[in-house]
Amino acid sequence: MIGDRHLSIDRRLVEIQDDIRSEFGWSLDKDLYVAEWLVNELVCSAPYRRSLLDLNKTWDNIRRELFSHSGSVAIVGAAVEIDEIEDAMKKGCRFIVADGSGEIFSDLEDPKEGWDSVIGVVSDGDGGTGLSLSIDNNIPMIIHAHGDNQESLRRLIPRVRDLPISITHQTPFSIDGMVNPGGFTDGDRAVCIVVSMGVSVSDIVLLGTRSDVVGKFSGATDPERKLLKLRWMKRILEELGFSGII
Secondary structure (H helix, E strand, O other), X not given: OOOHHHOOOOHHHHHHHHHHHHHHOOXXXXXXXXXXXXXXXXXXXXXXXXXXXXXXXXXXHHHHHHOOOOOOEEEEOOOOOHHHHHHHHHOOOEXXXXXXXXXXXXXXXXXXXXXXXXXEEEXXXXXXXXXXXXXXXXXXXXXXXXXXXXXXXXXXXXXXOOOOEEEEOOOOOOOOOOEOOOOOOHHHHHHHHHHHOOOOHHHEEEEOOOOOOOOOOOOOOOHHHHHHHHHHHHHHHHHHOOOOOO
């Protein structure tokens, strides 16, 4: 499994994914199919071909960046507000962005200053304008495969052909070229990724992480269904040791 020498995976986080599949009636076989399709598409299909070494290098480079500064790591979620970003920047935080949430940097007086502090973006491919901005700013991307996002990934792959990328899945199996660090939504998966890389929960700041509202930077979704997903997000974050999440 990619980057194993650097990973610390909490098996309970992977087991929760089984509970989530059961809750929503999703198929493990479909999760596995899309995951294997994605790695095959990236490793075997020209003109987007990358080696397993390339995927591994991106993972390791993101991890290296996480530990290259002494400040906290801020996870930017879909309900983020500009004052949260400004406060985190004043404190010297570096950012991991959940999917389209990077659109918030457009509200800064100097958006480039915000993007220059971003280490990576975590996406399942439906992030809209914010995801496009991440690509435009050459942000390394950790792309996630799940059972119903194959078409989103098919559209995303040509757009990230020049970006450093790594890939994740949500099955209990070992898949060469991929990692399952745990997580469900892009936001809590971003936290699981950072924790698996060795960052302490005490060094992670959650921005725009709420389970009671659908964030303005969420992809197109059914609000009622999204709130159910966010309750699972909260459970995963609490499993990691976070408290006080609304």
